[in-house]
Amino acid sequence: MTRWARLRAFAWRWTRRLVMTLAVLASVGSVAAWLVVRHYEAGLPSVDELKTYQPPQVTRVLARDGTVLAEIFTQRRTVVPIASLPPHVKLAVLAAEDAGFYEHEGLNYLGIARAMLVNLRARTTRQGGSTITQQVVKNLLLASHERTMSRKIREALLARKLEQQLGKDEILELYLNNIYLGRGRYGIEEAARDDFGKSAREMDIAEAALVAGRIANPRDFHPRANMSTALVRRVYVLDQMHAKGFLDDAAWRAAKEEPVRLAPVTDATSELAPEAVEMAKAVLYRVEPDLARVGGYTITTSIDPKLQAAARKAVRGALETFDKRHGLQGGLKAPPAITDKKGKGAPPARDALVPFDGTPVFEQHKVLVGVVVAADDPAGTFDVRVGSATGTIKLGEYGRYNPASLTPGAFAPLGARVRVSLLAGVADGKVPLRLESGPEGAMVALDVRTRQILALVGSYEGQAGALDRATQSRRQPGSTFKPVVYSYALHSRRFTPATLVDPSPDVFEGNYRPSNFEGWLGRDPLRLREALANSVNVVAVRVLHDVGPASVVPWAQALGIESPLKPDLSLALGSYEVHPLELAGAYATFAAGGTYQEPTLVTRIVGPDGKDVPLPDAPPPRRVLDDAEAYMMTSMLTSVVDHGTAARARSLGRPLAGKTGTSNGPKDTWFAGYSTDLTAVVWVGYDDGRVLGGAEQGAVTALPAWMEFMKTA
Numbered sequence: 001m002t003r004w005a006r007l008r009a010f011a012w013r014w015t016r017r018l019v020m021t022l023a024v025l026a027s028v029g030s031v032a033a034w035l036v037v038r039h040y041e042a043g044l045p046s047v048d049e050l051k052t053y054q055p056p057q058v059t060r061v062l063a064r065d066g067t068v069l070a071e072i073f074t075q076r077r078t079v080v081p082i083a084s085l086p087p088h089v090k091l092a093v094l095a096a097e098d099a100g101f102y103e104h105e106g107l108n109y110l111g112i113a114r115a116m117l118v119n120l121r122a123r124t125t126r127q128g129g130s131t132i133t134q135q136v137v138k139n140l141l142l143a144s145h146e147r148t149m150s151r152k153i154r155e156a157l158l159a160r161k162l163e164q165q166l167g168k169d170e171i172l173e174l175y176l177n178n179i180y181l182g183r184g185r186y187g188i189e190e191a192a193r194d195d196f197g198k199s200a201r202e203m204d205i206a207e208a209a210l211v212a213g214r215i216a217n218p219r220d221f222h223p224r225a226n227m228s229t230a231l232v233r234r235v236y237v238l239d240q241m242h243a244k245g246f247l248d249d250a251a252w253r254a255a256k257e258e259p260v261r262l263a264p265v266t267d268a269t270s271e272l273a274p275e276a277v278e279m280a281k282a283v284l285y286r287v288e289p290d291l292a293r294v295g296g297y298t299i300t301t302s303i304d305p306k307l308q309a310a311a312r313k314a315v316r317g318a319l320e321t322f323d324k325r326h327g328l329q330g331g332l333k334a335p336p337a338i339t340d341k342k343g344k345g346a347p348p349a350r351d352a353l354v355p356f357d358g359t360p361v362f363e364q365h366k367v368l369v370g371v372v373v374a375a376d377d378p379a380g381t382f383d384v385r386v387g388s389a390t391g392t393i394k395l396g397e398y399g400r401y402n403p404a405s406l407t408p409g410a411f412a413p414l415g416a417r418v419r420v421s422l423l424a425g426v427a428d429g430k431v432p433l434r435l436e437s438g439p440e441g442a443m444v445a446l447d448v449r450t451r452q453i454l455a456l457v458g459s460y461e462g463q464a465g466a467l468d469r470a471t472q473s474r475r476q477p478g479s480t481f482k483p484v485v486y487s488y489a490l491h492s493r494r495f496t497p498a499t500l501v502d503p504s505p506d507v508f509e510g511n512y513r514p515s516n517f518e519g520w521l522g523r524d525p526l527r528l529r530e531a532l533a534n535s536v537n538v539v540a541v542r543v544l545h546d547v548g549p550a551s552v553v554p555w556a557q558a559l560g561i562e563s564p565l566k567p568d569l570s571l572a573l574g575s576y577e578v579h580p581l582e583l584a585g586a587y588a589t590f591a592a593g594g595t596y597q598e599p600t601l602v603t604r605i606v607g608p609d610g611k612d613v614p615l616p617d618a619p620p621p622r623r624v625l626d627d628a629e630a631y632m633m634t635s636m637l638t639s640v641v642d643h644g645t646a647a648r649a650r651s652l653g654r655p656l657a658g659k660t661g662t663s664n665g666p667k668d669t670w671f672a673g674y675s676t677d678l679t680a681v682v683w684v685g686y687d688d689g690r691v692l693g694g695a696e697q698g699a700v701t702a703l704p705a706w707m708e709f710m711k712t713a
Helices: 003-041 047-052 087-097 109-122 132-140 149-165 168-178 187-196 205-212 227-243 249-257 274-287 305-325 478-491 528-533 537-547 549-558 569-573 580-591 627-643 647-652 698-712
Strands: 059-062 068-072 298-301 368-376 381-386 389-394 417-422 430-435 440-447 453-457 602-606 657-662 668-674 678-685
Touching: 047 132, 047 149, 059 274, 068 274, 087 132, 087 168, 087 205, 087 227, 132 149, 132 168, 168 187, 187 205, 205 227, 205 249, 227 249, 274 298, 274 453, 274 602, 305 440, 305 453, 305 678, 305 698, 381 417, 381 430, 389 417, 440 580, 440 698, 478 528, 478 537, 478 549, 478 569, 478 580, 478 627, 478 657, 478 668, 478 698, 528 537, 528 627, 537 549, 537 569, 549 569, 580 627, 580 657, 580 668, 580 678, 627 647, 627 657, 647 698, 657 698, 668 698, 678 698
Parallel strands: 059 298, 389 430
Antiparallel strands: 059 068, 298 602, 368 381, 368 417, 381 389, 417 430, 440 453, 440 678, 657 668, 668 678
């Protein structure tokens, strides 16, 4: 064998050995890779769930004119279809994050290799090579965001699976709607609304680049945090768009020169109509009990923003006027020592505040009396001891009682007694307290024609989640209930507005002795019209006695009074509690010619898919009074305004009808009335039934708020 033959044999022998070795190594590597894949595939989440993924979204509650009353969310997100976005919005994001998105199959191998080199040099994880597909996997399927080799392998495996299951547009839509973009906003739509006050559909090229530029660092690259850095990032994105051929020269140059016009920072006001928002939420959860929590709905209500603001202003004004009359503004008063002529302690006055003794239990907005024990001027708080517990009041939240902006030390001297309730938590240790010095108020206004709720006020403050006294509290309506009795008397044909009735005090069965405490001292027979105008109690009781309480109870129910009523003679004087909304519904029936229709608030609900959600079926309207009876009832109620207890309302110069109401004590004061197209009811009183004061009546406390509101309405 020649030398060359021996060399060829040697080379062939070792070539075969090398090939066999490489084949074995390749087989081992393949098996190892298969085992690694199998290992990391175990327990991976399914990508199938992303086909029907429904992320939490914002539910918006709107007024009738589209004004946003509230935004309800766990994550501030509004999902938009990718098909609705202009091309430059999508291209800006691709240029910033993954220009080759539509070319790769979920993994950018060059990017991964480059990131590995950087990380090896730094001996730590500094750079990722994630594609948009991988980011979707990381954000929506993998709970852990740690930068480890194990997580990156799982991420890569899921990315390939996702690319096999979903189309590119579907993946990009998931990304655009779920990426975090700062200031609590998720998704491109909420970022556009926050930055520019517009939809992502309306963003121009420069605006889209500004938003896309902060994906890498939503906090530090946000224009509201650092405009100069945000502009640098915008230039980077625009340059990338130009380099990739996404923008021509003219559009690129124009976008780089465009000034940034950020919208004013405005969140939906929760103080305009929080009561309406809570009612709207209740309706949504009624029609969509399983999906409402996910959000994405748009609820349109019947609230008129101008009338709602006027109603809140009117209620606040009436309560502040009451506060001034009763010395509830300008600071608390330390109680003087009360002694008799011999220097011994005397019993406290009837309306004195007696501190609570024992362990307080704050339930159902219960009001207790405490004693000021400390004040912290720098913190703006003062502490109140309520029995065995001590709580804190933030004085800055109660400008109603502190118009002069006194410090806590000057406003709340040690030893001063104060009415409080619990804001939140359990009464053990130092707890947050609510100042309850003055009464509260409520107002509801209905459109007579549609019976839609135009304004709803349930408190002075207007805070989300607070007690809504217009729909959640029942109070004695006093004389505002008399029209219910009189309307049945007219309906029975046993009485007319001209029927004469004896107003003199009498004793009825059960030893019931009503009195004319509202100032009527006459004893001559009165026409029914004049008895109503002057709110003569005995006449109302005589009428009820004649027509029968057992007949008036179902009549009241037909007029929309759903609260429990008993068929006794005290019913004539409004002794059984009702909701202000119920009373408004009854008066609107008089105004509408005798037909009752259930008050409504929600006029439309649109789901996340853009389709209308069917609303609950409202009971059909029902005829209660005929036209003549309703006309006579309205005529009688105009006498109350013309020359009766509500005569001050004549100053409005409009045809008005209504009735004042004052319960025993007085504890509750009311005015319920209407014009040709609007019904409104006002209530003022303490939540715990504390006496308002002897001079307080419906005409003094509630009527001014009604008049102030009607001036606007």
